[in-house]
Amino acid sequence: MKNILIVTAAALSAFAIAAFALSSRFPVDADSLLGYLSVFALMGLAALEYRIDRKRLLGR
Numbered sequence: 001m002k003n004i005l006i007v008t009a010a011a012l013s014a015f016a017i018a019a020f021a022l023s024s025r026f027p028v029d030a031d032s033l034l035g036y037l038s039v040f041a042l043m044g045l046a047a048l049e050y051r052i053d054r055k056r057l058l059g060r
Contacts, residue, residue, distance in 0.1 A: 003048055010044055 014037050021028055 006048065007045065011041070014041065 018033055018037060021033060022030060
């Protein structure tokens with residue numbers, strides 16, 4: 001239940017950031033923004049699923 005709430009909050013904040021970036025005059029089109037958001041979402045889900053932390057990344 002906790003992971004679902006975190007993922008939902010992250011998805012909603014990502015949509016809010018995307019809406020802000022597309023509404024302002026940044027040189028970012030919708031395709032590249034969608035690509036970046038999908039990569040960050042997959043990285044976030046992998047971190048939640050596999051519980052990636054600093055000790056595992058550095059091997060200590």
